Amino acid sequence: MNADARTDRWTRPARCLVWQRTVAVGVPLAILGTAIVWRFGGILPALVVLAVALACVAAIAQVRGRRFDRRWLIAALDAARPDLEDSSDLLFAASDTLTPLQRVQRDRIAARVDAVAMPPLAVPHGRGGVVILAAISLMAAALVAAWPDRPGAALAPAEEGLPALRGVPRLTAQALEVVPPAYTGLPPRSSKILDVRVPAGSQLRWTLRFAPDPRDAALATIGHAAIALRHERRDWLATYRADASLLYRVAAAGAERAGLPPLHRIDTIADRPPQVRLDTPNVPLTVLSAGQRSAVVAFVATDDYGVGASARLRIVVAQGEGENVRFSERLLTLSGSGGPRERRFTTRLDFRALGFTEAGDVVAQLIVADTRAPSAQQVRGPSIILRRPAAVAQGGGLEAMTRQVMPAYFRSQRQIIIDAEALLAERPRPRADRFLSRSDAIGADQRLLRMRYGQFMGEEVGGGATNAMPTNDDEDDAKVAGAEADHDHPAAATAGLGVTEDVTAEYGHTHDEAEAATLLDPGTRATLRQALDNMWQSERALRQGEPRQALPFAYKALRFIKQVQQATRIFLARTGTDLPAVDMARRMTGERGAMGTRVLPSAAADPVDATPAAIWRALDGPRQDAALDALSRWLRASPGVADPLALAGAIDTVRRRPDCSRCREALRAQMWQVLPRPVPGLARRGDGGVVGRRYLDALP
Known part of the structure; x- marks a missing residue:
């Protein structure tokens, strides 16, 4: 007998024993699991669980039987047969690999093996535990199968x-x-x-x-x-x-x-998102008092089912003026108080800990989520602005008309640069039309800023109003070059003190003269003029869709603006009210020929969807099925229908019972709510009959 035949014959009893024990334990457990699934999930899931469980039992038995190989057999033979003299491995070795002495020893132990029956090599285990476990599993499966139905709702x-x-x-x-x-x-x-x-x-x-x-x-x-x-x-x-x-x-x-x-x-x-309202302070903007070091902020969050126990408070601190505004942002975690449907989130903001020491704003916003699972709904509540105003110097006379720093007009040139750089760095690059549109929008912002700076050089903004933005780029070029606007004001003749022309020159509308509008020293005026010129170059490049070419001019304009801000003082001239002159020739005459019309332009009406009306007319026609199909498609594409389920049900009923007139009337009743309402006509007022006409004829 060769080595493989001996190995298979002597290890087969051990493998069979392992298979028997595995099946005796695994099959009852599989039956128990199948009974549980069948009891609560139905017959089809139970069959799937049974098949998977039996496959797992077979796989486990196969894996456990693989350990009974030749190595295990040699050790078991040496332990069970002392007469083999620990040489049982020679029975499985090839003859050409043995020495003469080893061949002699193999023949001796082979004769002993053939002379005596081979004892069981697998270590016997007690069968009591296997039997008890199998019995418990089968009893539990029978109990699960026979358990009465769970008490449900009474039918x-x-x-x-x-x-x-x-x-x-x-x-x-x-x-x-x-x-x-x-x-x-x-x-x-x-x-x-x-x-x-x-x-x-x-x-x-x-x-x-x-x-x-x-x-x-x-x-x-x-x-x-x-x-x-x-x-x-x-x-x-x-x-x-x-x-x-x-x-x-x-x-x-x-x-x-x-x-x-x-x-x-x-x-x-549907679960509605949480609602957040301000509680303390109850107004969005609060001006802090002088020396105030802290402030209490509180929000109230409500939800239809529940608000999260914690929320995040987003705090943005903005300090500085003009182009020197610095921003910092941080998030704080707050714990709410109150019931799950309404929680109050309160905290005290320490300005020193936040680094809020100068004039500026502290903006607080609550970010809260509800308890919806698996994805909670998160909302951002309204913002609370805590403002610390800048100190204003007090004085009288000419000193009251001075400013130590430039006004708030000079604060957005840096933002224009940031927007242009963000547009260039955006990846993937936007489409050409979108890129040009965004660049043009940044150019429009540059133009607005340039016109605001132009007011301090005595330039007009257009239309005779200093707060209106011009729309003619050629006119802007002329203004940047220093052209004066023509206001048709009476010219002031040089006369002595106290003359009427001197009073007009002193208190009249003189802002079309650069030197009278803003009293700047020549150096500051030249610097501001260079800033305006670079703004114009930047605007032109942005309007042409070339933000990369606009950035050098924008940076130059920013540097010139910083130099202007460092001017020691800027004197603003006093200007009076600019009212139109009264035409004394038409005064008290009652002539109204030159007055403009007061008729408001008619607004375009919303487009009317003619599909429901067309389907309404087609319901009684020969192509009723096509009309119902069109109505179903229109219903799926129209989310604004008040009760789509009722209309869908009426469509289905008419489709199944085409000869039912009552069903068709029910469908018409549902469609009546979605039909466009006719525009009411204007009825002419009655003339009052014979008496009324006689009265009207008698009027002069």
């Missing part, structure tokens, strides 16, 4: 208004269990009718009973896949997760002769 009589025909399945009892999502905190409930309103994400379980039992049944939905019903004992069961509203009817095989069952609807209630 209520069903009344669908269909005639009872002999041999035709008819729905006799019904119940609908609703298990809301855990995050809502609502308890499970049972409904005796099949029309319910549930929170979105609820688990629904139908329990239906027919007489007699049909061969098959399902919940036929409108616009969705049918929900299959499974038969368990006397009842038909189905489960469904209600993520969206649903319209369905109970359809049993063979019940078509009794008529069309009524439609039922499941309305889902």
